[in-house]
Amino acid sequence: MPASMGNAIHNSVEDLCNLELTGKNDEETGWLPSTAKTVLDQHWQIEHDLFFETPRHPRWKPELITKAHNGLVGALNILFMKAHIPPTQLSQISIGTWRELQEIVLANESTLSSECGRLIGRLDLLISDIQDGKSVGWIVADLKTGNPPKVHLNEKVSRQLRFYRDLLKQNNPDHPPVHAEGWYSANQTVHRADGPSILDDAFEAWGGMKPTEEPLQGTPSNTACAFCEWKAWCPTWWVARRDGELSPGSRFRDEVVRLVRFDEESGAALFERTPPVGDDGELSGSDHRFGAILRGQALEQLRALASSDSDGVLFLGSARVDGKIMHLGDWSEVLPWSPMLRSASQ
Numbered sequence: 001m002p003a004s005m006g007n008a009i010h011n012s013v014e015d016l017c018n019l020e021l022t023g024k025n026d027e028e029t030g031w032l033p034s035t036a037k038t039v040l041d042q043h044w045q046i047e048h049d050l051f052f053e054t055p056r057h058p059r060w061k062p063e064l065i066t067k068a069h070n071g072l073v074g075a076l077n078i079l080f081m082k083a084h085i086p087p088t089q090l091s092q093i094s095i096g097t098w099r100e101l102q103e104i105v106l107a108n109e110s111t112l113s114s115e116c117g118r119l120i121g122r123l124d125l126l127i128s129d130i131q132d133g134k135s136v137g138w139i140v141a142d143l144k145t146g147n148p149p150k151v152h153l154n155e156k157v158s159r160q161l162r163f164y165r166d167l168l169k170q171n172n173p174d175h176p177p178v179h180a181e182g183w184y185s186a187n188q189t190v191h192r193a194d195g196p197s198i199l200d201d202a203f204e205a206w207g208g209m210k211p212t213e214e215p216l217q218g219t220p221s222n223t224a225c226a227f228c229e230w231k232a233w234c235p236t237w238w239v240a241r242r243d244g245e246l247s248p249g250s251r252f253r254d255e256v257v258r259l260v261r262f263d264e265e266s267g268a269a270l271f272e273r274t275p276p277v278g279d280d281g282e283l284s285g286s287d288h289r290f291g292a293i294l295r296g297q298a299l300e301q302l303r304a305l306a307s308s309d310s311d312g313v314l315f316l317g318s319a320r321v322d323g324k325i326m327h328l329g330d331w332s333e334v335l336p337w338s339p340m341l342r343s344a345s346q
């Protein structure tokens with residue numbers, strides 16, 4: 001959902017920056033709020049449709065369109081600030097003022113690629129750095145719709161921004177001074193990413209991503225595994241749970257189980273935990289059984305699995321613990337447990 005909201009905001013900013021204004025009167029005001037709403041509504045609908053085409057998705061939250069709208073206004077306000085247009089209501093922005101703003105936008109949503117084609121990045125905005133009415137360089141801007149940093153950009157975001165900056169520089173040897181910024185629409189703050197080129201590190205990382213016959217060694221930790229999307233295919237975290245290297249979690253837990261009983265109507269199920277034997281994905285039965293109530297997406301997933309031919313082991317993702325009963329809903333996942341022990345190409 002955060003990704004859908006971010007896409008809707010990004011794509012709306014792009015469309016508004018590219019608005020075709022030929023023949024419009026410079027003095028006209030009052031057009032921007034309704035235009036911004038129409039553009040956002042269109043992208044919201046596109047994201048909604050894509051969301052439901054995605055096999056693994058949680059609940060769609062229609063109420064977040066208000067947050068998306070605020071994010072779009074926040075992003076536009078940063079653009080006004082960069083164009084040195086005084087803060088004002090969107091309804092007061094004239095066509096002439098919007099044309100001024102469009103002039104500082106040199107590119108938006110363009111793809112950057114290294115000379116060799118191995119590295120690519122998607123640039124949100126490239127704008128002129130305007131000081132005292134003159135362009136003194138370029139700003140690579142990446143629009144962020146998530147939580148703003150408390151003080152400084154975290155290292156990962158800084159690296160991402162510098163990566164775009166460095167690709168842009170490589171593609172444009174005669175570039176003026178360039179710097180990269182993260183624009184946080186939620187609180188309309190701008191954070192600059194400075195530092196040396198990171199292209200050498202990026203090429204090294206590219207080399208490290210070549211598929212190998214054996215999967216990369218898992219490095220489980222509570223932080224890394226907590227929200228990892230790969231658990232249903234990763235044998236390592238379940239072994240780490242057995243060995244006490246990972247905590248089971250208190251309120252939300254992941255489990256690898258066999259389905260013992262299931263009432264498709266009520267969503268009540270009885271599961272048996274299947275602990276690992278050895279380190280390679282083999283499982284055993286156990287005496288540990290627990291009941292669960294399934295609703296929403298989790299219930300649909302279990303119904304589909306129960307009615308398929310598969311009688312295999314299941315991965316339960318994000319089951320909420322409530323006494324002795326687990327609750328699974330739109331926030332959870334029920335997937336076949338299918339650890340990958342070899343490269344998929346083998």
Ligand code: SF4
Nearest residue numbers: 218220224225228234
């Ligand atoms: S679940 Fe597996 S792949 Fe994911 S972070 Fe943990 S060890 Fe790594």
